[in-house]
Amino acid sequence: MKNSTAGTTISTSTTIAMLPLLPSLLLCLLSLLYFLLARAKKQRSSATTATPRKLPLPPGSMGWPYIGETFQLYSSNPNTFFALKHKKYGPVFKTHILGCPCVMVSSPEAARFVLVTQAHLFKPTYPASKERMLGTKAIFFQQGDYHARLRRIVLRAFLPDAIRRRVAGIEAVALQALHSWDGRMINTFQEMKTYAFNVALLSIFGKDEISYIEELKQCYYTLEKGYNSMPINLPGTLFHKAMKARKQLGHIVAKILSSRRQKKAVADDLLGFFMESKEALTDDQIVDNIVGVIFAARDTTASVLTWIVKYLGENPSILQAVTEEQEEITRSKEKGGGEVSLTWADTKRMSMTSRVIQETMRVASILSFTFREVVEDVEYEGYLIPKGWKVLPLFRNIHHSPDNFTDPEKFDPSRFEVAPKPNTFMPFGNGTHSCPGNELAKLEMLVLLHHLTTKYRWSMSGSESGIQFGPFALPLNGLPMRFCRKT
Template sequence: MVTMSPIATVIIFILMLLLVLLSLAYFTYSILLKTRPADRKKPVLPPGSMGWPYIGETFQLYSKNPNTFFALKQKRYGSIFKTHILGCPCVMVSSPEAAKFVLVTRAHLFKPTFPASKERMLGRQAIFFQQGDYHARLRRLVLRAFMPSAIRRTVADIEAVAVRTLRAWDGRRINTFQEMKTYAFNVALLSIFGKDEIEHIEELKECYYRLEKGYNSMPINLPGTLFHKAMKARKELERIVSKILASRRKKLVEFNDLLGSFMEAKEALTDEQITDNIIGVIFAARDTTASVLTWIVKYLGENPSVLQAVTEEQEEIMRSKEIDGDKYLNWDDTKLMPMTSRVIQETMRVASILSFTFREAVEDVNFEGYLIPKGWKVLPLFRNIHHSPDNFPEPEKFDPSRFERSPKANTFMPFGNGTHSCPGNELAKLEMLVLLHHLTTRYRWSLSGSEAGIQFGPFALPLNGLPISFSLKT
């Protein structure tokens, strides 16, 4: 029998203990490896429902108040959720932080996108569909024509359009939205072409009306379809713009309107690029501004105290101009309209004409532990943000006084946010202020009684375009 010294026994005991500890360490490491944090935190798709194949949840979105659709989704899934609309898998985000992530801080990961048929109709080289240097160049050109230093010279011309528009309504029952579309269209054409292209404007209008009818049609380019007629109208628009460009080049003079900005030789835009962007600007400037003005008329009619406050503010401006012997509005006058400006802001918040905007992920993106796959559409939900009680107490209440203080950052985005925010927002606000000055000081209107409903297509509007009876004050 072999006996070991006490020292050897201790050494063997220590070695066995080390072996046991190493075995335990390896076993623990193996378990941790299978459940390591990197795996546990691997991004997953946001929660949500994708609806029916291809159709998805498009009908649910467009058949009800978008407030209801988005609110139900947000309540069930949280501030980020997936869905499937307009034939596309989508991730919708409804927090100010997420909207800023998509539109500002990580905007390079999300490209602007529209359905392909809309790009064909408006023009693939229009500013909406661009990124990078070309987008930056277009944005600079549009801003140069629409910045305050440029549009302050147009106040008198816009006022003339507003006065003619309102005078034509006197004693009539009108469809407010349709009439506001005409007003916004005329201001847009004035801003693009100035006052010197009268001979082409009526022809251009007629072509655009035909194009507009096919905008929300099925993209079937066969003779007799609305889409086919719209694409034919677009070709005619190209021809008209080419005639205007040729005429201007012969005159060898500088123009201060948007077309003049696009035509600068050093910018070297092609005729096709100019045409695409002119059609795009008309599209962007018309329906959205007209929708806001329609809602303003409705909210003022429903809130007599607010209407009275706006009227008193505008009458004070009118009296001061009579004392000075000045009959026309100027840029400085529009800076004396804080109450009217708050009404515009609150209308844009409550109505939220643009419920959301489309972006597309250019690569897989990880946001707060959720995967946004490459190629998926991403929709920042402006409407949800504008109607969140965390951002605006009693959000369904029309209360312009809430804009006596600046809203919290990234909670009010009526013109979008980031490099793709609307470059024509100053012009839009100016044409609203000018119209509201004459509307409230010289006219009265009454709602029809059927204005309680809302219709969608694609913008939210009062039912039937808000029919009103309109007359000159006596």
């Protein structure tokens, strides 16, 4: 394939080479059409049995039959789609994406209504294929008493009182990662994923399951490759390979569970909390939640760290302020004659670095929105949101609104010297389904940034810039960078 100023041309040999792929492409398109038709039929059926509408639907457009406005949302920067809709229809509007009729809300008050005050009317929802892949008993897909029990367990493992004992282990993982980057050109996002993965495994399994970890990693990598594939469970497809890997992941975690029970070991990691007899979780429930936590802990944290590296590189004065803060921590420890290694108390002195993390999460808005499903007809602001429809609080819109943040496109950590207005900053979501691992995520970022800024320099591989969305917002091509140790 060649690019020219006149357009894109495809050679005859390339066309011939593509012919064997046409049946597969046709199968994918037919599968997608079948999925959208089935979903549309289901939605029409539920609409006919719902309570007669006495209120109008929110304003908006539903796009093409079956397809809706999916391509408009996912083919470019979602900011463009959201901004056009907000300008035309206001902060509450209807649309149709991924085969589902939806209402999108982009005000802090509406987000709070959906996620906090009336959360019982809006259940978390994911495509069925994603639930199968992660595990239908995982915390993301639950409501009610079972969800509350799972959340309590995860919080016990990830609240400050628990994770303060993990600083030394996380620091060892960070130092190992940075050492492996020295003098190399790396894909920053991929390396940050590896770092976040290793921290997640340490927090879940501790240090005593080394014999199983490498096999577990390889299975998870296969699972991950199929996560965003078409849900066609035929031999040779990414989805089929992913489902086989998911089954093997279950076997590995089951072996770890058996080993711990034989040793009668008491551990303070997440797996240990899940295994406590008073929680009465089945092995299947434990496996689903372990896989789910790995998924949640990896890509989002890695995305934020990738953006931090980019923003610091583009803002030398901010990088200098962070470096000076971290160097002062190192100097004070050396003068005191105490441990050179970081402690929990040290991370509480990283106020400038913490503001950089907050501002990065606001500007980058890794999760543009979240999905909820209406469990019964809901009235909001004089509009009807019918049962079965999806509701999407738009975090990205809220984080980039000039009503909430002055000069919102500017990267300015100093804005967090004052607490933001309520419900305007939600990088970890809000309400009972907000991320229970947010304290661990912040800790692993602070530890890595301490050693990164005090010991290393980095530079971009070229002048290209841009954002890609798939599904997380990322710098183009994962941000290729060269890292070198300071001399």
